[in-house]
Amino acid sequence: MKLFVPTLALAGLVVAVIGAADADPVQRIVETGLRSDGAYRKLAWLSDRIGPRLSGSENLEKAIVWSLDEMKRDGLDNVRAERVMVPHWVRGEASGRIVSPVPHPMALLALGMSDGTPPQGTTAEVVEVSSLDDVKALGDTAKGKIVLFNKRIYPNGADDRGYGGVVALRYSGAAAAAKVGAVGMMIRSLATADFRLPHTGAMAYEDGVPHIPAVAVSPEDAELIHRFLAAGDTVTVALTSSCKNLPDVESANAVGEIRGSDAPGEVVVIGGHLDSWDVGTGAQDDGAGCAITMEAMRLIRSLGLKPKRTIRAVLFTNEENGLRGGKAYAETHAAELAKHVAAIESDSGGARPLGFGVSAGAGGTEVVKKLAAPLAPFAADDVQEGGGGADISSMATAGVPQLGLRQDGTHYFDIHHTMADTLDKVDAHDLAMNATAMAAMAWQLANLDPPLARYVPPKTEDTTKPPGIRR
Amino acid sequence: MKLFVPTLALAGLVVAVIGAADADPVQRIVETGLRSDGAYRKLAWLSDRIGPRLSGSENLEKAIVWSLDEMKRDGLDNVRAERVMVPHWVRGEASGRIVSPVPHPMALLALGMSDGTPPQGTTAEVVEVSSLDDVKALGDTAKGKIVLFNKRIYPNGADDRGYGGVVALRYSGAAAAAKVGAVGMMIRSLATADFRLPHTGAMAYEDGVPHIPAVAVSPEDAELIHRFLAAGDTVTVALTSSCKNLPDVESANAVGEIRGSDAPGEVVVIGGHLDSWDVGTGAQDDGAGCAITMEAMRLIRSLGLKPKRTIRAVLFTNEENGLRGGKAYAETHAAELAKHVAAIESDSGGARPLGFGVSAGAGGTEVVKKLAAPLAPFAADDVQEGGGGADISSMATAGVPQLGLRQDGTHYFDIHHTMADTLDKVDAHDLAMNATAMAAMAWQLANLDPPLARYVPPKTEDTTKPPGIRR
Secondary structure, eight states: OOOOOHHHHHHHHHHHHHOGGGOOHHHHHHHHHTTOOHHHHHHHIIIIIIOOOOTTSHHHHHHHHHHHHHHHHTTOEEEEEEEEEEEEEEOOOEEEEEEESSOEEEOEEEOBTOOOOOTTOEEEEEEEESSHHHHHHHGGGGTTOEEEEOOOOOTTOOGGGSHHHHHHHHHHHHHHHHHTTOSEEEEEOOOSSOSSOOOOOBOOOOTTSOOOOEEEEOHHHHHHHHHHHHTTOOOEEEEEEOOEEEEEEEEEEEEEEEOOSSEEEEEEEEEEEOOOOSSSOOIIIIIHHHHHHHHHHHHHHHTTOOOSEEEEEEEESOTTTTOHHHHHHHHHTGGGGGGEEEEEEOOSOSSOEEEEEEEOSTTHHHHHHHHHGGGGGGTOOEEEESOOOTGGGGGGGGTOOEEEEEEOOTTHHHHTTSTTOSGGGSOHHHHHHHHHHHHHHHHHHHHOSSOOOOOOOOSOOOTTSOTTSOO | OOOOOHHHHHHHHHHHHHOGGGOOHHHHHHHHHTTOOHHHHHHHIIIIIIOOOOTTSHHHHHHHHHHHHHHHHTTOEEEEEEEEEEEEEEOOOEEEEEEESSOEEEOEEEOBTOOOOOTTOEEEEEEEESSHHHHHHHGGGGTTOEEEEOOOOOTTOOGGGSHHHHHHHHHHHHHHHHHTTOSEEEEEOOOSSOSSOOOOOBOOOOTTSOOOOEEEEOHHHHHHHHHHHHTTOOOEEEEEEOOEEEEEEEEEEEEEEEOOSSEEEEEEEEEEEOOOOSSSOOIIIIIHHHHHHHHHHHHHHHTTOOOSEEEEEEEESOTTTTOHHHHHHHHHTGGGGGGEEEEEEOOSOSSOEEEEEEEOSTTHHHHHHHHHGGGGGGTOOEEEESOOOTGGGGGGGGTOOEEEEEEOOTTHHHHTTSTTOSGGGSOHHHHHHHHHHHHHHHHHHHHOSSOOOOOOOOSOOOTTSOTTSOO
16 A cells, blocks of 8 residues: 555545546646655755855855756756846954953854954944834934844744844844944844844945944844843943955856747746855755746646746846845846736745735736645645745836745744755755645746736835835 | 732642641742742843853852852851862864865864864864764774764653763764774764754763864754765865863862751752853753752741751752762762762753652652642642752762752753853743742751652663763
C-alpha cells in the first residue's frame, strides 16, 4: 500500500477521475507540482552554493548568471539580463556597547544605506521614543543625543503591532532624529523572536539633513536600555560603524518567458527578488520567491502547456536597498505595461501558501477567488482584497493588476534580515506548494478572458516607509 | 472588585478558611510568596546591574559582595563568604569560516576551558561524527582534520535526544578527537532553537592528549557543513581562537542562614550558582536559582518563622567551568554532612516550577510528594524519583538526600549558555512561584521528623560528562 499525504491523495483522486491524459492543465500543474522538489533544489543552490546577495556584491552577479543559466536549462524562451544600475553600500564593521550606568555589549547591525560613525565612534546619551511624532516632540532635548526607537512588533500584528506599521521608524527614523539635532539613531530590531539577534534593513536620509549613523540593536539590548531609563538612570552608549555608500554599479533583472501562443504581446509577470541582505543567505527573503518563480515556470514548461498570453518570470535586483530592479522594469517596459494583464510577486518567505492578495479593478478579487479554488486541497485558496509586492509596485501607476502570493507569516519576522535567514528555515514541501500555487495562478491569468479589471492606484502615499510598502 | 490570578485566588481561599492569623506556616509562605516580586527584583539586579559572572571575573566577585549584602539586608544569620580557588579561563576572540567548497562565515564560540589556536589559526578538512564511538572508529582518517560533532537535541528530549545525553560530546569530544590525531574540534551547539546563535559550555582535556582548539558552532553552520558533506564535497574550515587558561584565582561561596531553634547543627541546604558564562547575563543560568534561593530565605525570615533545624542558603561559585564551589562546600563541611538532612538546588532556569526531583533513601520520594501537596494550587507538586543539582552532587557520597527544584524546561536550551540568556527570558510571576515552592519545601524539610532517609549513591559514574551530570 502506498502512503500519500492528504493533499497529494486529493489531487491524485481528481486526476484519476478525469483521466491523466485529458486532465485539466490546472490539475496537472497541481498533481505534478506538489510532487516536485525542484523549488527546494533551486533554493538550496542559491542559498548554500552562492550565499548572500547584496547589491554591488560579486555574489549577486553570480546569482544572476546562475538563474539565467537555470532558466535556459529549464527550456524558457527569451532568457536575458536586463541591465540596471544599483546602489553599492558596504557594511564594514559595526559594534556598540552600553557605557553607563553599567557596561554591557550590544548586538547590533548597521542599517542598510546608512553612513558610518567617525573612526573614533559616537558616544552619547540615549533618549527613547516609540514613534516619529515622539521625536518631533523632543525638540531641543534631543540635541547631541542618540535616539532609540523602541517599538515592539508581534507575529501577524496588524497596523502598528506589525512590521508594516513600524518599518517607517527604521526607514525614516534617522532623518527625523537628525532634524532635532540627534547625533545617532538606534532602533529595536523589527523582530518577533528575541534571540539577541539584530535585524538590518533599509533606511534613507533626507536632503539637507545630517547623515547620522543608524543601527538596529537586538530586542534584548533595547529592553535593557528601557529598564535603565525607566529606573531613572542616564544611559550612555558608544557606537562605531564603518559602513559606507560607494558609486552605483551595474546589475540586472534576470528574465525568462514562456511565449504566449495567441497573444504573445500580452504578459503576466511573476517574480521575486534575487538580491538579499548580506548577513544571512537570503533563503527566506527572497531566495524562496525566486525559487518559487523559477519552479513555476519550469513546471508549466515541462508539462508542455502553451498559454495564450506570455508568462514572464522576472527575478528583480536590488529590492532591499533601492528597489531599482522594480523601477527599471517599469521604465524599460513602460510602453508594454498597458498589455501587462497581471503581475504576481512572492516576497513573504517560503512558509506554506495561504493564497493571494489582489490589487485590481472592480470584481478582480472575486475572479481570483475562483481561479484559486483548485488550490483548496492544500489550503492555498484564501484570496483577500489588497496586496502585491514591492518590486511590482512600480507597475501600479500603469494600472497593472497586482497579486501577492501570501505565505504564512507567523515566523517570517523571527529571522527577517538576520544572519539566521538560511536554508534550514524553509521546508521543501511548503516550497513545492508555493510553486504550484504560483504556476496555477499564472497559467490561468495568462488564459483568462476577459483579463482582470485594471488597477486604479490611490492618490497618496506615505513617504516615511520604504518604496513598495507605502500603500 | 479586585482581580486575582487563579493561583492567588486559591491560595487566598485556603488562608481565608483557616484564618490569616492562625494559618499554617506553609500556607503563609504560599500566600505571601506568590504575591511578592522580590525574586525578580533580585534577579534584575544580578543580571542588569552586575551582568555576566564568569569565574575569575571582577563581576563574579561583585556579585558575591552584593549577595552577601543582600542577605544581610534580608536579616539572615551568619552571612559569610567561604573562600574557594577557581579556574580563570578567558575567552579572548574567536571566529571561523567555511573556506570551501563555498566561503561562508560561521557563528561560533570557544568552549570553556579550551585552549586557543595558533595565532595564524587552524585550517583543515572537516570530518563529521555524531558520537564518541564514531570518533574512535575514524582511526587514522581523522589525522590532521577538524572533527565536527553534529548531534541535534530536542526540547524535553530524553536520553540522547536531549542535553543530558549529548553533553558528553561537548565535554569529552576534543580529547576523543585529539586521540585519533585531529587538530581541532567543533560541536553543533546544544540548542533547541535555531537562530544562528552559538552555545558555549565547559569541556575538558585529558592528560597526555594534545590540547586541540574546541568551539561550538551555530546549528545552521553545522547543518550547512552537513549538506556539503552529504553532497560529496570536501569541506575545509578555518578557525581562530585566542582563549586561554590563567592561574587559579580566589572566589567564594556566599552563605547565609536561618538558624534552627531546636537543632541548629542539623542543616537543610538550598542553593543555586552565582557564576555564569560570560556571553549573556546568566539570568536563566543560574541567576534565577540564586534569586529563588535568596527570596525563599527572605520570605521565611520576613514571616518570622522559626525552623527547628537550620536552613542554609549557599550561592555556589564556579559551577559552569569547574564545580569548585560545590566541591569546596562538601570538603569544608565534610564533618557536618552527616547532619545535613537535605540539600535542594535550583539550576534549571526560571520558568514555572513543576515540582521536585528526589534522590533519597527508601520512601523519600513519597514523603516529598506529601510535602509538595500544598503547592498544588500553582501546579508545582509533581515530584519524581531522581534529581538534584550539580553543586549539591558533591554531598552525594556522604548520603545527603538531594532535591532538584524542577522548572518547565521546554525553552531552557533555546538560549542556554548564549548571549541571549538575559533578564527578559524570565517571567516575574514564574519566579515568584519558584521561590514560594523552594521556601515551602525548605521549611518543611527543616521541621520534618524523622528526616528523609539517607541517600545511597550508585557505584559507577560516566566520566565523559561534566561532573555533576554524571549520574
